[in-house]
Amino acid sequence: MIKENVQRILKELPEGVELVAAAKTRSPGEILEAIDGGIKIIGENYLQETLSVFKVIERRVKYHFIGHLQKNKVKKAVKIFDMIETVDSLEIAEKIDKRCNQIGKIMPLLIEINSGREKQKFGVFPEMAERLIKDISSFKNIKIMGLMTMGPRLGNPIESRPYFIETRKIFERIKALNLPRVEMRYLSMGMTNSYKIAISEGANMVRIGTKIFGERDDD
Numbered sequence: 001m002i003k004e005n006v007q008r009i010l011k012e013l014p015e016g017v018e019l020v021a022a023a024k025t026r027s028p029g030e031i032l033e034a035i036d037g038g039i040k041i042i043g044e045n046y047l048q049e050t051l052s053v054f055k056v057i058e059r060r061v062k063y064h065f066i067g068h069l070q071k072n073k074v075k076k077a078v079k080i081f082d083m084i085e086t087v088d089s090l091e092i093a094e095k096i097d098k099r100c101n102q103i104g105k106i107m108p109l110l111i112e113i114n115s116g117r118e119k120q121k122f123g124v125f126p127e128m129a130e131r132l133i134k135d136i137s138s139f140k141n142i143k144i145m146g147l148m149t150m151g152p153r154l155g156n157p158i159e160s161r162p163y164f165i166e167t168r169k170i171f172e173r174i175k176a177l178n179l180p181r182v183e184m185r186y187l188s189m190g191m192t193n194s195y196k197i198a199i200s201e202g203a204n205m206v207r208i209g210t211k212i213f214g215e216r217d218d219d
């Protein structure tokens with residue numbers, strides 16, 4: 001099932017759109033099935049879970065961090081992850097830079113945009129994104145490679161469209177600035193319910209969990 005789900009999604013994705021399998025709560029066995037179907041990147045929300053997945057899967061896939069990164073987890077996280085998609089403050093970027101410097105790594109990262117401007121949610125507000133990116137871009141051991149957004153959790157995925165459009169606009173604007181050490185390549189938006197809309201609004205990286213692995217017990 002999981003393997004076929006992945007194959008079906010991969011077949012319908014337009015050229016140039018990367019599929020991240022959002023793997024929170026999934027076992028290494030389930031993830032292996034997804035890899036069998038053609039998954040090259042998994043997205044993980046929790047470091048602890050990733051460590052147990054890593055024991056089995058090792059470097060067979062790329063690991064993207066898509067959860068909220070706590071400062072005290074950065075040291076371990078930078079060793080395992082190939083990209084951190086959820087950077088939203090100078091402080092966390094500084095920590096990532098410092099830890100990457102210690103292990104001689106340059107970490108690709110995406111800036112998370114709080115496109116719904118929701119107080120309780122993570123991500124930088126749209127109007128603060130440019131300032132943050134300029135500040136972060138001076139760090140030598142990280143590389144900004146684009147933006148990520150979740151958008152508000154809505155009843156009808158069609159309602160996500162304005163949030164994707166807004167994030168796309170920020171993406172294009174920052175790309176046009178040609179900032180040194182910033183390479184705006186990835187726009188990560190869209191999940192099971194909303195990825196088709198996200199792609200139509202310019203996403204070239206989608207994070208899909210439920211449609212690959214089935215419903216999660218936790219929600």
Ligand SMILES: *Cc1c(COP(=O)(O)O)cnc(C)c1O
Pocket residue numbers: 022024045066067150190191192193207208209210211
């Ligand atoms: C869980 C998760 C997803 C995938 O959600 P589904 O609705 O299961 O496809 C995408 N992005 C993030 C950040 C997630 O935590």
